[in-house]
Amino acid sequence: MVMRNPLIKRIPKELKTDWRKYIVIIVFLVMMIGVISGMYVGRESMLEAIDSGKKELNLEDGSFELSKKATPELLEQIGEKYVDRIYEQFYRDESETKEQDHAHETTVRVFRSDAKVNQASFLSGRAPENVDEIAIDRMHADNVGLSIGDEIKVGNHTFEIVGLLSYVNYLTLHESNNDLMFDAFGFDVAMVTPEAFESLDARMHYNYAYQYENEPSDKIEEADMAEDFLKHLAGVVYAAGNGIEDYLPEYLRQASNFAPSDIEGDSTMTGILCYILIGVIAFIFAITISNTIEKEASVIGTLRASGYSKREMIMHYMSMPIIVTLIGALIGNILGYTAFRNVAVNLYYNSYSLPTCHLVWSNTALIKTTVIPLVLMFVINLLVIVRKMQLSPLRFLRHDLNKVKRTKARRLPRWTFLRRFRLRNLFQNLPNYVILIFGVIFIELMMCFAFGLPDSLNNYSTKAPDMMFAPYQYMLMDYRDAAGQTIDTKEATAEAFSATTLLYEKKQGGFRTGMGSGGDEAVTVYGIADDSAYIRTDVQLKKGEVCLSSAFADKFRLKDGDEITLHAEYENKTYHFKVVGRVNYDGGIAVFMPQDAYRNLFGQDANAFDGFFSRREITDINNQYIATVITQEDILKVTNQLNHSMGGLMNVFRYALIVMTAALIYLLTKIIIEKNEHSISMIKILGFENREIVSLYMIPTTIAVIVATLIGFAVGYVLMVWIFHIFMLQMDGYFVFYMKPESMILAVGYLLVGYVFVSVIDLGRIRKIPMDVALKTMD
Incomplete structure (x- = not known):
């Protein structure tokens, strides 16, 4: 008969004793797994509904309109x-x-x-x-x-x-x-x-x-x-x-292809968010298990001295993180397939005219939100525990878990006793405060994402009308009318231009977009008149030379002298260009060349063109020859629709982020207080009141939190700019990351307000530390 391991009996007791910490970890896991799983499940459910609808609702392969x-x-x-x-x-x-x-x-x-x-x-x-x-x-x-x-x-x-x-x-x-x-x-x-x-x-x-x-x-x-x-x-x-009024193959129809293409692209943003939060989980588990081992050093030393092997101790301390993670993953996936999935689906319904969708199983959600965190938790905890268990039982009994020991006390300034005590406390907990800084960086990174994306869209909306080449941009069906005559206008401000769309492979020149497939970037190639009144190149372009829009150059980090290759989407044709300049245009991914060079390159007639730039409305061209007119209202329509589509998603993320922020701060401050339980208990024995003890320990922590918040925001902002650039590489178009000053203040303020609430809990923790802790842990 095999005897059950008595250590198993400690698991329910440990869960009951430290239930607050494990509840917080479970809440964090539930929110992370639930939100990300819901986004993946909602996305795949909607794509499945669209794909099945094409057959069930008998989608055309194309259409034409006759006179x-x-x-x-x-x-x-x-x-x-x-x-x-x-x-x-x-x-x-x-x-x-x-x-x-x-x-x-x-x-x-x-x-x-x-x-x-x-x-x-x-x-x-x-x-x-x-x-x-x-x-x-x-x-x-x-x-x-x-x-x-x-x-x-x-x-x-x-x-x-x-x-x-x-x-x-x-x-x-x-x-x-x-x-x-x-x-x-x-x-x-x-x-x-x-x-x-x-x-x-x-x-x-x-x-x-x-x-x-x-x-x-x-x-x-x-x-x-x-x-x-x-x-x-x-x-x-x-x-x-x-006569033929219109002809449109289905694969070119925006009304049926824009939504599924955009929904597929959402996996990029979801993936970036998932990777960030997995990093946070890894960080939480690493500090939690390390703190648990240090807190129970005496117990571990006693058990090791009593004959328990390293393997038994490793299995025991691995069990609680696994149990907690499984509970969080189970609840998170249940919510991901129900409440959070419905949230994601409603966000899509808020953006597009989509059919009824039904729940589908998502292997991607299971792997990225459950399997990867579980494996990550297992590996990190195993490495930390195995490393700690290499110490001898005696060192555990003495709480001597550090490999590097200071042989001489740090000399402090001649300040008052309380100020010197706080400073000493700050130095003694410096490793913990460093950990706090890393935790705050994760929080501020997510804060920058939650506040920065809406701000970036709003900033683009504000500047978008000024990005237009002209107040009116006319695209024609053909440069000739029904009689074969070249279309002309008496509008004095009108200037003819040529334009077509090619594709830029995002992996050109050894460049890698990172996460996701990314696809190819649509590039508008403009042929512009010499001395154009609307587009200034500032360089004399020769054959094979082009200028790039600032958005194109900034997105792909291209500079003068680089070679780029563009290709036609549905033809086996490629075009090679040398970059010799840039045009200050952030409104789109574009290439500019002289109109004569454009006509020669694409084999057009000597007087061919595709549209007009104009400062005033053109009224003397028959509407049947005009394909589209782009005005400021059209640009604002684009940005307003983006804000309408993304606003709900960011609100959901902010609410989830507030909960996760509070949870992370709670865990970090709890670790700091638990590591100082012996010192706090000792000064209680010496007669210090709770008010004095709070000032001794909370003031250094408060200073550390404020400093960590400022450092965390600065680092988080820089990281977010880099991550946002990667995010934009997966999308068509480009705009820079931007945060309003008030959003920066809120990103810092939310964390500090969260700390204030957690501090109230910390005050209760300090008051509840008994005096006998110091006596029980005497060496």
């Missing part, structure tokens, strides 16, 4: 190449106003409820069944304050809202595919019955959705098929006396 309704014969001719099915998906763009508020008008794109392609997922309510019923986009309804049962006016007709939906091809509300950002406030999509649709007055858009007979194997093949199909489409359509 007039196609005949059955024309549709049959169109379907002769690549295409298996063609569906009518006509729509009307009407005005939408609240029944009680006609001052704010929205554009609503209305579809029929009997569509067989690009169908909708209903998040609440149902599809319209009567001519006076309508279903509208769920996100738009949330943004403008509409709900089921409300009435809205669409054109000249009044409808009752009976459903809130998400169209599979409108996951973001892009009115035009050329819009910089979707607009869930000023644009809506809706569904009405076929009878109600026919009664609307707005112009009918003869839009047709198609699906390929054979699914392309990759994006390059899909691009080739789309290009070949467009040539075929144009041939048969124009031969039939019809």
Whole structure:
């Protein structure tokens, strides 16, 4: 019969005796694992819903709009190449106003409820069944304050809202595919019955959705098929006396691809946050187990002298951290798959017009938030315990756990006794205060993240209108009109330019983006006029030479003399350039070259161009030739949507951070007090009152916390700038990390306020230390 290890009986007793410390550790673990797990699970649940929705809701492979309704014969001719099915998906763009508020008008794109392609997922309510019923986009309804049962006016007709939906091809509300950002406030999509649709007055858009007979194997093949199909489409359509108003392959549709691409990119931010918090956990476990061993040095020495082996002692002291971590991981994952997952999903619903999603299992969440912390805890504790257990039982009995001993006391200034005692106390606990500084650095790093990201977005929003090249930027469908004549304008401030988009591989030149795949960066290549009034290069560019935007140069640390390579996304073409200068432009990742060099490089006609910069509105170009117009309102739309999308996430993170901050400070100050229990007990025997003892021990700690906070913020801010740059490398575009002065004060103030609350608990700890502690631990 095998005898049970008597040390097992100490585990419940230890848990009961030091339950506050373990509760705090469990709370920290629960918050960390719960929040990160919830973000991963919510992300993967939403991506699964989007992917499954493409099949269940019959997403198109592309669409085209004709000038007039196609005949059955024309549709049959169109379907002769690549295409298996063609569906009518006509729509009307009407005005939408609240029944009680006609001052704010929205554009609503209305579809029929009997569509067989690009169908909708209903998040609440149902599809319209009567001519006076309508279903509208769920996100738009949330943004403008509409709900089921409300009435809205669409054109000249009044409808009752009976459903809130998400169209599979409108996951973001892009009115035009050329819009910089979707607009869930000023644009809506809706569904009405076929009878109600026919009664609307707005112009009918003869839009047709198609699906390929054979699914392309990759994006390059899909691009080739789309290009070949467009040539075929144009041939048969124009031969039939019809015209093409628009053509859009699905893989280029922003409204269906922007949201999943952005959600996939969220793993970068989640990963960075996870790595930071794993580092915090490793730090907590290291100091906690070291403190536990020092606190129980006499017990360990007695047990070792009684015959217990090092292996038995290591297993015993490993058990409690493992038990605590498992409890925290279990509760954290339960919350991650329930409450925190719902928070993450709601944040996505707050940003995009997404379908109903269901819970999915996330291996990534399990590995990063549970398996890695468990392994990390096991390894760190094992290393610390094994190292400590190399000491002899006698040294444990004497509390002699330090390898380096000071042979001579440090000489102090001739101050009063109390001031010298505090200074001596500060020197004696210097290693603990150094540990405190490292803990505070972690806290301030997270504080900088929580406050700095919204500040950075707001700062970018404020400066964004000033980053525009011109108040108006027009992109044309073609530089020639229907008659083949070059489009021109009488606007004196208009200046023609050329532009296209290429890709920059983020791993060029030995550069590594770090965590995540990162993908390729979209770069806008501008061909600008000589002596441009809008873009100043300040250098004379030769063949193969370019200037970079300041955002491009700063993001990838590029400088004059560097070589860069850009490539086309759907063609096997690469372009090599030498960097010779930069343009002070933080609004985008861009490359600038002379317009003649641009035309030669891309094989364009001598007078080809893609748009106009202008200080005033251009009114003498037919709207049918204008692809998009970018104004200050469009730039503000982008930044406002970013703030709307990110604000909720940062609020959730701040709340979680406050709890974790208090927990970490509690653990650190608890360690300092426990290491001074013997000294505190001794001066109680000497007759010092609790008030005097508090002043002797709390004042040095308070000074150390203030100094640690200031040092921690400075180091945390610098680290956050570096981490933020890595974060931006995974994203498209670039803006710098920024914190407002008041945010800096709050980042420091939150920690100090947390310390004040913890100090109240510390006062109670000091008062409860009995006098017999000094007698029990006498050498």
